[in-house]
Amino acid sequence: MARPMWIAKALSLFPEMFPGPLGESLAGKALRDGVWELSAVDIRRFAKDRHRTVDDAPFGGGAGMVMKPDVLSAAIEAVAVPGVPKMLLSPRGTPFSQARARQLAAGPGVLLVCGRFEGVDERVIEAHALEEVSVGDFVLSGGEIAAMTVLDCCVRLLPGVMGEPASASEESFEDGLLEYPHYTRPASWTGPDGIDRQVPEILVSGHHGKVAEWRMKRREEITRRRRPDLWARRRTATGTEEK
Ligand code: SAH
Numbered sequence: 001m002a003r004p005m006w007i008a009k010a011l012s013l014f015p016e017m018f019p020g021p022l023g024e025s026l027a028g029k030a031l032r033d034g035v036w037e038l039s040a041v042d043i044r045r046f047a048k049d050r051h052r053t054v055d056d057a058p059f060g061g062g063a064g065m066v067m068k069p070d071v072l073s074a075a076i077e078a079v080a081v082p083g084v085p086k087m088l089l090s091p092r093g094t095p096f097s098q099a100r101a102r103q104l105a106a107g108p109g110v111l112l113v114c115g116r117f118e119g120v121d122e123r124v125i126e127a128h129a130l131e132e133v134s135v136g137d138f139v140l141s142g143g144e145i146a147a148m149t150v151l152d153c154c155v156r157l158l159p160g161v162m163g164e165p166a167s168a169s170e171e172s173f174e175d176g177l178l179e180y181p182h183y184t185r186p187a188s189w190t191g192p193d194g195i196d197r198q199v200p201e202i203l204v205s206g207h208h209g210k211v212a213e214w215r216m217k218r219r220e221e222i223t224r225r226r227r228p229d230l231w232a233r234r235r236t237a238t239g240t241e242e243k
Contacts, residue, residue, distance in 0.1 A: 006036040006158055007109035009079050010147050011072075013054060013116050015040035017144045026162065027155045035158050036109075038151070039079075043067075046074040055117050064118035072113070072124050080111055086130050087150070088113045088120065089143030093132030096150055098173040100133075104150075105157035112150060114143030170215075176234040178223045180215035 010018055018040035019031060030036055044052050048071065055065035080086060087110060094100075104110050113120070113130060125132065135146040156162055172179045183199045190196045202214045224231045 003159065004108070005034060006105070006155070007081070007084070008036060008038045008151055008154075009084075009109070009111045010038070010040045010114060010144070010151075011043050011075050011079065011112070012040055012114040012142075012144055012147075013043050014114075014142065014144055015042045018148070020144075020148060022148055022151055022155070027152055030155055030158065030161045035161055036155055041075065041079055043072060043075045046071050046078065058118065062118075066118055067115065067120040067124075069121035069124045069127075072120055073127060076111070076113065076124070076128050080128070081108075083107075084109050084111055086111045086113070086128055087133045088125060088130040089115060089135070089146040089150070090119065090132040091134050091137070091139050093134040096133050096135050096153070098153070098171075101150070101153040101157060105154045110150070110154065112143070112147040114147050116142045173230075176223075176230055176237065177219040178227060178230070180218040180222070 012018070019028070019038055022028060022038065023031065027036075031038060044054055047054050053068065054071050055067050058064070058066045076086065085104065085107065089112060124130070133146075133150065135149045140146055170179070183203060187199045187204060188196060200214070202210055205211070223234070
């Protein structure tokens, strides 16, 4: 029996931003092949007044506008499906991770609520038990690009989307380490700085065991140097605390 399609829904004030970059390359092909489906729904459709108002001034004062709870809630109710996770993109959310992407990809799909302005009325988050997710410690102007980021991560993990299914297992974050450096032809290359750079000898040795060992060493080095936070977590997890 065919696997059921992975269903993504995005609620946005700018639905025409979708699929955007997700219509290209791997994700776009998978979309056309029916591996996943994406519907972007305009939150403004659920506005109740003549002016199609979706936002209002914050209680307590302050800058900016807040997305109205009644309108956003009606939109969520119209598209939510029981059993499908409901997320709100938000800079104060739980950092999105490769592990969460794997969980989502293994499930039926996701509903992504894209904020705009200063954000959304807190009561909608509570009432719908929205999972707040952040894509990084910076502030975007809206949730759409963050939602696309989440979708891109999930879709490439769906069965049949990536050419080489094994290629995910050694990627950054999959086992708490960053990736090793890559090289391809030509084996000797002169850059714009005039320096001739060779491919590391070991990679052309044909010795698979040595190559694997070299790659693991590079992964450890790079992780330790660039991401001491990941490195510390890994040391704790593997019980090899540094002296
Ligand atoms: N006033 C908010 C920022 C609002 S930005 C604050 O100070 O935290 C407007 C919208 O962009 C947010 O509602 C959210 O949906 C989206 N957004 C901005 N940065 C994001 C991030 N790092 N991760 C996920 N969504 C983000």
